Amino acid sequence: MTGFSIVTINWNNLEGLKTTYESVVAQTYRNFRWIVVDGASSDGSQEWLAGLDEPRAEIASERDKGIYDAMNKGLRKAVETPGYTLFLNSGDAFADPQVLERIVAAIEAAAVPPRFIYGDFYRKAANGSLTRIAAKPIERLPLGLPASHQTMYFENERLREMHFRENYRLSADYCMLIEFLTGMDRSTAVLQLPFPLCVFDTTGISHKRRFEALKEDMQIRMRFLQLPWVNAVTLYCLHYVHTHTKQLKAALGK
Structure with missing residues (x-):
């Protein structure tokens, strides 16, 4: 049974964290871990997390050195179990409650189990409006990320060999994807899905x-x-x- 590790990093974004949480626990497919890495928030996030009654949540709250340090902490925890890892940061959400269920169906239908999965997404503007963005073919990777990283599912066996290079303060996710796919036969290792996987909150630092x-x-x-x-x-x-x-x-x- 395919398992998922959903990594959420948070720092002083309690309302965004609640949005992400509600999206995660609404998933109809239930074989997942929700790994929360909070950067010692002072806005009530720590207290709210401490009060959660959610058996799938694995929560740590401590100071970190930045976004990708926090994501590396989550990565190391995520790959302890088999399956796939998704980085869904506070404020981001699944596109609908059936996302994980549909991904599992696509994995089971594939001739070869994919190592990397991604797809379309919704971009959420500051006014709350959503715009659907189509993912680009993986062959266009030299031009940039094929989609937002919140749509990207990394197979954990390969991901154990990876980390986010923290010297890239804004684009370490792009770098990690390139390294993750290096040496793979992308015709079988990559699965692009034709439906929206997430709602991407564009108020994040890399967008600004x-x-x-x-x-x-x-x-x-x-x-x-x-x-x-x-x-x-x-x-x-x-x-x-x-x-x-x-x-x-x-x-x-x-």
Whole structure:
């Protein structure tokens, strides 16, 4: 029976944490662990977590060195059991209560058990509106993440060999995915699902500091994809213009 480790990191985001919790416990498929890594929050999150009566919750609250330090703590706990790990941070949610159930059905229907699973997602704006975003083919990985990391399920046997490189403060998830897939036959190891898996809260740090993240993406492409610097810089410039244009349109309400 396929198991899931759902890692949620949180720091002073109690309302977002509650949203994530409600989404997790609503899942119709019940073979999962909910691993919460709270960064010693001071907004009531610790007290709320301490009062939870949820047998699937495994909670730790202590100071950390940042987002990816916290995610690494969750990763190390998650891979103690077989199955798949999802990083669903506070404020993020499953797209609907049947997500895990549908993923299990897709795994069982696959000719070969996939090592990596991902799919579409909803982007949630500050005003609460949702926009469906289609995942990109995995062949476009050199251009960036094929979807939000909240849609990505990593097979734990392989994930035990991985960690988030904390020197990349905004794009360590992109780097880890590249390393995770290195050497795999992606035609059988990767399963892309054609339905929404999560609601991605866009108020997170990497979204707010998008231009800084673009620089890290460029460095990652050169180091881990061995992309020539001319190609990497060109991609950076294209992403920069695209991001600036999108933010300008949003500011103008277009």
